[in-house]
Amino acid sequence: xxxxxxxxxGLLKPSETLSLSCAVYGGxxxxxxxxxxxxxxxxxxxxxxxxxxxxxxxxxxxxKSRVIISVDTSKNQFSLKLSSVTAADTAVYYCARVPGVLWxxxxxxxxxxxxxxxxxxxxx
Amino acid sequence: xxQLTQSPSFLSASVGDRVTITxxxxxxxxxxxxxYQQEPGKAPKLLFYAASTLQSGVPSRFSGSGSGxxxxxxxxxxxxxxxxxxxxxxxxxxxxxxGQGTKLEIK
Numbered sequence: 001x002x003x004x005x006x007x008x009x010g011l012l013k014p015s016e017t018l019s020l021s022c023a024v025y026g027g028x029x030x031x032x033x034x035x036x037x038x039x040x041x042x043x044x045x046x047x048x049x050x051x052x053x054x055x056x057x058x059x060x061x062x063x064k065s066r067v068i069i070s071v072d073t074s075k076n077q078f079s080l081k082l083s084s085v086t087a088a089d090t091a092v093y094y095c096a097r098v099p100g101v102l103w104x105x106x107x108x109x110x111x112x113x114x115x116x117x118x119x120x121x122x123x124x
Numbered sequence: 125x126x127q128l129t130q131s132p133s134f135l136s137a138s139v140g141d142r143v144t145i146t147x148x149x150x151x152x153x154x155x156x157x158x159x160y161q162q163e164p165g166k167a168p169k170l171l172f173y174a175a176s177t178l179q180s181g182v183p184s185r186f187s188g189s190g191s192g193x194x195x196x197x198x199x200x201x202x203x204x205x206x207x208x209x210x211x212x213x214x215x216x217x218x219x220x221x222x223g224q225g226t227k228l229e230i231k
Contacts, residue, residue: 044211044222044223044224044225045160045168045211045213045222045225046222047213047219047220047221047222058218058219059219060218060219061125061219062219094167094168096167101173101174101177103174106154108155108156108173108174108177108215109156109173109215110158110170110173110174110179110213110215111158111160111168111170111213112170112173112179114167114168114169115167116166116167117166117167
């Protein structure tokens with residue numbers, strides 16, 4: 001049973017850098033994309049970005065200037081850094097596995113395994 | 125960005141009812157849509173991918189359909205554990221986007 005365990009600092013001051021990591025247990029690390037998603041209090045889900053085993057990353061343009069997602073294949077881990085945080089970055093941050101199924105020459109992606117979430121609060 | 129609009133945003137129903145949630149995309153996305161269920165304080169749970177493919181372990185009372193710009197999620201006979209918030213997500217074009225959510229409450 002694949003499990004994602006995530007961790008990182010939960011309380012930040014404005015202008016600091018958010019740093020979270022997510023470790024993959026019980027399954028293969030290669031062959032997937034690995035994603036970060038966040039959810040502000042009482043609101044919906046926002047896709048932050050993703051990375052694959054080889055380090056190829058895709059980011060949400062709304063956050064791209066402040067986000068770095070990296071991968072450490074030796075530890076089956078991937079990480080999120082979000083710089084210059086403000087109160088608007090207060091949210092629960094989730095990591096997720098993104099498999100793809102190939103049908104008729106096209107890949108269909110989805111998020112099938114999620115971490116439990118890390119609450120990050122930005123406050124002075 | 126592709127906008128996804130779910131309707132209704134809130135839905136009140138009783139155990140045993142049949143309910144349908146609609147997700148409309150601002151442009152055609154083929155079948156590149158997933159549905160998730162989220163209980164309070166928990167991570168989202170995948171229900172469907174490719175619009176209508178039921179994720180392993182999800183009860184068959186759930187069904188998904190649609191393509192292009194209009195998609196539906198139907199629960200045929202609501203069970204107490206189905207009262208949650210449901211989100212659609214498009215994976216056709218970056219950035220991936222989610223609908224605003226539909227909160228399904230017990231009447």
